[in-house]
Amino acid sequence: MSHTDKQLSDIALMAKSARAASRQMLSASGRDKARALRLMAQAIQEQRQALQAENAKDLDAARKNGLEDALVDRLALSDKALDTMAAGLLQIADMPDPIGSTTASAIRPNGMRVAQMRVPIGVIGIIYESRPNVTIDAAALCLKTSNAAILRGGSEAFHSNRALGAIIQQCLAQAGLPVDAIQVVGTTDRAAVGELITLSDDVDVIIPRGGKSLISRIAADAKVPVIKHLDGNCHLFIDADADLDKAHDITLNAKTYRYGICGALETLLVHQDIADRALPRIAQSLTEKGVELRGCERTRAIVPHAAPATEADWETEYLGPILAIRVVDDLDQAMEHIARYSSQHTESIVTENLAAANRFQREVDSSSVYVNLPTCFADGFEYGLGAEIGISTNRLHARGPVGLEGLTTMKWVLSGDGQLRGQN
Amino acid sequence: MSHTDKQLSDIALMAKSARAASRQMLSASGRDKARALRLMAQAIQEQRQALQAENAKDLDAARKNGLEDALVDRLALSDKALDTMAAGLLQIADMPDPIGSTTASAIRPNGMRVAQMRVPIGVIGIIYESRPNVTIDAAALCLKTSNAAILRGGSEAFHSNRALGAIIQQCLAQAGLPVDAIQVVGTTDRAAVGELITLSDDVDVIIPRGGKSLISRIAADAKVPVIKHLDGNCHLFIDADADLDKAHDITLNAKTYRYGICGALETLLVHQDIADRALPRIAQSLTEKGVELRGCERTRAIVPHAAPATEADWETEYLGPILAIRVVDDLDQAMEHIARYSSQHTESIVTENLAAANRFQREVDSSSVYVNLPTCFADGFEYGLGAEIGISTNRLHARGPVGLEGLTTMKWVLSGDGQLRGQN
Numbered sequence: 119m120s121h122t123d124k125q126l127s128d129i130a131l132m133a134k135s136a137r138a139a140s141r142q143m144l145s146a147s148g149r150d151k152a153r154a155l156r157l158m159a160q161a162i163q164e165q166r167q168a169l170q171a172e173n174a175k176d177l178d179a180a181r182k183n184g185l186e187d188a189l190v191d192r193l194a195l196s197d198k199a200l201d202t203m204a205a206g207l208l209q210i211a212d213m214p215d216p217i218g219s220t221t222a223s224a225i226r227p228n229g230m231r232v233a234q235m236r237v238p239i240g241v242i243g244i245i246y247e248s249r250p251n252v253t254i255d256a257a258a259l260c261l262k263t264s265n266a267a268i269l270r271g272g273s274e275a276f277h278s279n280r281a282l283g284a285i286i287q288q289c290l291a292q293a294g295l296p297v298d299a300i301q302v303v304g305t306t307d308r309a310a311v312g313e314l315i316t317l318s319d320d321v322d323v324i325i326p327r328g329g330k331s332l333i334s335r336i337a338a339d340a341k342v343p344v345i346k347h348l349d350g351n352c353h354l355f356i357d358a359d360a361d362l363d364k365a366h367d368i369t370l371n372a373k374t375y376r377y378g379i380c381g382a383l384e385t386l387l388v389h390q391d392i393a394d395r396a397l398p399r400i401a402q403s404l405t406e407k408g409v410e411l412r413g414c415e416r417t418r419a420i421v422p423h424a425a426p427a428t429e430a431d432w433e434t435e436y437l438g439p440i441l442a443i444r445v446v447d448d449l450d451q452a453m454e455h456i457a458r459y460s461s462q463h464t465e466s467i468v469t470e471n472l473a474a475a476n477r478f479q480r481e482v483d484s485s486s487v488y489v490n491l492p493t494c495f496a497d498g499f500e501y502g503l504g505a506e507i508g509i510s511t512n513r514l515h516a517r518g519p520v521g522l523e524g525l526t527t528m529k530w531v532l533s534g535d536g537q538l539r540g541q542n
Numbered sequence: 543m544s545h546t547d548k549q550l551s552d553i554a555l556m557a558k559s560a561r562a563a564s565r566q567m568l569s570a571s572g573r574d575k576a577r578a579l580r581l582m583a584q585a586i587q588e589q590r591q592a593l594q595a596e597n598a599k600d601l602d603a604a605r606k607n608g609l610e611d612a613l614v615d616r617l618a619l620s621d622k623a624l625d626t627m628a629a630g631l632l633q634i635a636d637m638p639d640p641i642g643s644t645t646a647s648a649i650r651p652n653g654m655r656v657a658q659m660r661v662p663i664g665v666i667g668i669i670y671e672s673r674p675n676v677t678i679d680a681a682a683l684c685l686k687t688s689n690a691a692i693l694r695g696g697s698e699a700f701h702s703n704r705a706l707g708a709i710i711q712q713c714l715a716q717a718g719l720p721v722d723a724i725q726v727v728g729t730t731d732r733a734a735v736g737e738l739i740t741l742s743d744d745v746d747v748i749i750p751r752g753g754k755s756l757i758s759r760i761a762a763d764a765k766v767p768v769i770k771h772l773d774g775n776c777h778l779f780i781d782a783d784a785d786l787d788k789a790h791d792i793t794l795n796a797k798t799y800r801y802g803i804c805g806a807l808e809t810l811l812v813h814q815d816i817a818d819r820a821l822p823r824i825a826q827s828l829t830e831k832g833v834e835l836r837g838c839e840r841t842r843a844i845v846p847h848a849a850p851a852t853e854a855d856w857e858t859e860y861l862g863p864i865l866a867i868r869v870v871d872d873l874d875q876a877m878e879h880i881a882r883y884s885s886q887h888t889e890s891i892v893t894e895n896l897a898a899a900n901r902f903q904r905e906v907d908s909s910s911v912y913v914n915l916p917t918c919f920a921d922g923f924e925y926g927l928g929a930e931i932g933i934s935t936n937r938l939h940a941r942g943p944v945g946l947e948g949l950t951t952m953k954w955v956l957s958g959d960g961q962l963r964g965q966n
Contacts, residue, residue, distance in 0.1 A: 141881055144905045218904060224926055230915055232925050237907070239937055322937050343767070343938050364960035371962040457565055479955050480642060481568045483661070491654055491958040500963065501656050501954065502648055513663055513746050514767050514939040518954045530925065530942045531903050534915040536788040538795040539924065 129310045132268055132301050133320035136241045139298035140266035143238060146295055148215030151261055154293035155211035158254070159204040161285045169195055172281035173250070180274050192249050193275055203254045210258045213504055216522045217264045220531065230534035236526050238264040240322035243314050245336065247328040248272035253282045256325075257300045259507050261290075263525040266299045268314065268321070273306035280304060315340040327508055345520065348511045349461035350380030351435045352493040355452040355478070357469035358391040362399075364490060365392075365468045369400050372466070372492035374407050377438050380509060381464050381496030384435055385442040387452045390416065393445045397421055401443075409439045416445035432459045449474055456482055463511060464488070464496040464518075485511065485518035553734045556692055556725050557744035560665045563722035564690035567662060570719055572639030575685055578717035579635035582678070583628040585709045593619055596705040597674070604698050616673050617699055627678045634682045637928055640946045641688045644955065654958035660950050662688040664746040667738050669760065671752040672696035677706045680749075681724045683931050685714075687949040690723045692738065692745070697730035704728060739764040751932055769944065772935045773885035774804030775859045776917040779876040779902070781893035782815040786823075788914060789816075789892045793824050796890070796916035798831050801862050804933060805888050805920030808859055809866040811876045814840065817869045821845055825867075833863045840869035856883045873898055880906055887935060888912070888920040888942075909935065909942035 126134070162169065173195040180190050216236055223233035242265045246252045253269055260267035271279040283302030290297045303310055315324050318341045325345045326336045337344045354372050356365045372383035388396055393416065401411055401421040411417075412431050413424035424443060431442040432455070446452045456465055466488035467478040475489045486496055496519065498506025503521030510516040516524035550558070586593065597619040604614050640660055647657035666689045670676045677693055684691035695703040707726030714721045727734055739748050742765045749769045750760045761768045778796050780789045796807035812820055817840065825835055825845040835841075836855050837848035848867060855866040856879070870876045880889055890912035891902040899913045910920055920943065922930025927945030934940040940948035 141907065144907060145901075226924070226926055230919070235903070240907070361960070367962060367966055368960060370966045371964075374966070375963050475957070477569075479659070479957075483565065483568060483664070484953065486954040486956065488955075489957040490960050491956055492962060494963045495654070495956065495961075500650070501956075502650055513951050517951055527937050527941055529908065530910040531912075532910065532915055532919065532925075533899070533903075533913040536785070536792060536914050537919075538791060538916060539799050539918045540795075542791055542794045542798070 127313060128305065129303065129313045130317060130320075132298075132303065133241065133314070133317045135298040136266040136268055136301060137320040139296035140238065140240045142296040143264040143266060143299055146264055148217070150293050150295055151215065151264065152211040154261060154289050154295055155207045155258055157289035157292050158258070158286060159207040159211070161289055162200055162204045162207070162254070165285060166197070166200055169200065169278070169281050169285075172277040175277040176275055185274065189248060189274075193278070195250060195278055199251060203251055206255060207258050210262050210505060213262065213522070215262070216526055228534075228537045230532055230537050233531050234528040235531045236523075237529050239525060239527050241266045241268065241320055242525065243268045243270070243321050243324045243342070245270045245311055245314070245324065245326045245328070245332070246272065247332070248274040250275045250278040250282060252327060253279050253302060254286075256507065257286050259505055259522060259525060261295075261300060263522055265525055266296075266301075268301050268303060270303040270311055270314065276306055311336070312339065315342055315344075318342050325507060343515070345508070345510050345512060345516055345524070347380070347508050349435050350382070350463040350496070350509075351384050351433070351459065351461040352381060352463055352496075353385050353387060353456050353460055353465045354383050354493060355387040355446075355449070355456075355465070355467045356389060356392060356396050357449060357467055357471060357474050358389040359471035359474060360389075360392060360396065360468040361470055362392075362396055365396050366400050366403065368466070368468055368490065368492045370403050370407070372494050373404060373409060373441050374439075375492065375494040377436075379494060379496075381494045382437065383441065383493050385432060385444065385455075385459070387455055388417070388443065388445050389449070389452070390445050390447055393417070393420055397443070397445075404441060407439075409441050411441055411443060413443040414445060417443045420445075435461065449477065453478065453481055456484070460484060461511065463509075464493045466491055466493050485509075551737060552729065553727065553737045554741060554744075556722075556727065557665065557738070557741045559722040560690040560692055560725060561744040563720035564662065564664045566720040567688040567690060567723055570688055572641070574717050574719055575639065575688065576635040578685060578713050578719055579631045579682055581713035581716050582682070582710060583631040583635070585713055586624055586628045586631070586678070589709060590621070590624055593624065593702070593705050593709075596701040599701040600699055609698065613672060613698075617702070619674060619702055623675060627675055630679060631682050634686050634929055637686065637946070639686070640950055652958075652961045654956055654961050657955050658952040659955045660947075661953050663949060663951050665690045665692065665744055666949065667692045667694070667745050667748045667766070669694045669735055669738070669748065669750045669752070669756075670696065671756075672698040674699045674702040674706060676751060677703050677726060678710075680931065681710050683929055683946060683949060685719075685724060687946055689949055690720075690725075692725050692727060694727040694735055694738065700730055735760070736763065739766055739768075742766050749931060767939070769932065769934050769936060769940055769948070771804070771932050773859050774806070774887040774920070774933075775808050775857070775883065775885040776805060776887055776920075777809050777811060777880050777884055777889045778807050778917060779811040779870075779873070779880075779889070779891045780813060780816060780820050781873060781891055781895060781898050782813040783895035783898060784813075784816060784820065784892040785894055786816075786820055789820050790824050790827065792890070792892055792914065792916045794827050794831070796918050797828060797833060797865050798863075799916065799918040801860075803918060803920075805918045806861065807865065807917050809856060809868065809879075809883070811879055812841075812867065812869050813873070813876070814869050814871055817841070817844055821867070821869075828865060831863075833865050835865055835867060837867040838869060841867045844869075859885065873901065877902065877905055880908070884908060885935065887933075888917045890915055890917050909933075
């Protein structure tokens, strides 16, 4: 350690070690990465008792601090939770290595070959709340993509995360990979997060996973690019040419599959020509499921038990058993409503009309735009990504569900035989 | 205009108009966009005299203010400059429309189709220095990609840019496109730039074109993502297995094609096993061309007229007729030097050894990595992009030369027939 280094904080030193490890990872083979992931799965099974003993310390503290039961549940490293972690590691180990593949290869008129090669981003900082399974998930995805990662979990999971971090580093070493490629922040000091997001020399991207207020705060203060996941105020539009059975089933599924997910339906828009026929049955089924309805005037003329909707209802991501409903004049008014109120996450149209489907899919400016599907499909596994680090509401780099590719970038690789530009 | 709008500054109002125009552009056809570009080419030819009269005001002011001759030249809308602008517009008009194409299309086990569609970013702010041709280039590239653009040129080109902006908007209107899709900032107030880069609701990305200090300042203060172009401290490594003729010609081309471009060679690394044979001829040719040489001790033992290189030489992007030279032990030491000093722009290896070429191209972490080519090829036209808005030194979204694709993003489009997630 040089004299300069001695002045640095712990988190800045971790970032420097991560940068060094990320350089070594550039030559890591897919085989060694898969081996490290399999060793981790094995170690989690073999060290089950020790992990659960560390986890018990976190659980005791959580109960003592009066944490809600639901949060304590998410903190627990039960046998089932550990089995799921190990299975996830094996699944990622078996996926093809995304690094080093080339695309867009072409030969230029002068004979040189131009291509783009998929490469790691570099150093990724992941900031998350109390679930210790994120430690393993995030480590696996970053390792698979040859990135170095700095993982900062919630303080409630301190002992669990430390124990998991030790297993991860032991397996990296066994596989001949740099141990600093995955580092778990060993402090509950909140200032560490504030510093991590400003270390633009040694951290290439920050991925916060957690509540909207945490993510907004990080995005506001970061000096490093942030892949953020903010609101999911999702819309479904039932077009005049919708199939009534599909409209019913899709609406019900979109709203009630799970209330708390970002792809849950929040506002239903219905074409005026079909509202009479579509709404009564949809309203009845939703009400039977315990969903509160809030409608515009035209909606309430058809569904009298709906409460009046206000401006705030169009703007709100309920994440609960409430649905706003508006009857609109036509496709254009539906798209105007979406352009005005949507958080540009996921929107869907129900229609049998090809022109309406094409216009909706082309002109609605959201990260996912569906035809005849419920918005609750917004999920990397459903899209076939095989893994998901989150859902991005950014417009650039990664948009929508983020799988392994979102943790990579491209570089240009050109090969020639002495071609020159102009004449020497 | 509402009461709220009245409180907004001119630049904030422009950004709101740009956002509205960007929504209208989502339904713009490729044909209308091409028509607008052709109309602009025609208008530039037809309104040549009026444009040159406005340009004369800028040129007079520039001479009065004692602007350097080179800068005055770049400001001038000569007949040749106008012809080049018009030709560029026609070339972009003829390129295929990048918007709306889909990729990665796959059918999931449940029968729904998942694909990604190329879409505009939205609103792009471009901040540049005095060259008025950038106004037309940037407008054409943003229009072709269905983005709305806010263009803020240097104050020296105020009258020229205003006249070009009027032509652009007149042609947009003629083609039936929203006139606010391309807006030229009509003020030389510097505060406008400071505000533009913070309008994260209405501006999606900022592209600064100009000197490093301008770009650094913008990147530091922006609340909007910035596609930035910083240093190009480029390296060439002559491997032990290099062809001596290629090594000579490539080095000369990389350094002397043009000193001022970001792909110009700044440090030459030479394998110790070949330095005796390679360096004397290279040094002689460079010296004949007027390039000053600064070398490490081992270099100076072979090239006595080279000045001693210091640490600062390895770190410097000269952008001039100076070259730093270091003899290294092997490929690993060359790559260590690059990892430490490079700005990760463009690096190249000269070698006939396949394993060395592959390792270099895989492990060197720069946006462009070449084999047997001079670094001065770093240019979007040379890569076959057909157009270039700049060269990005970011790691995310756009890396290296940025063509039309860099001004677009992707959205997910899913199509089904009533598939549900789980069971209702």
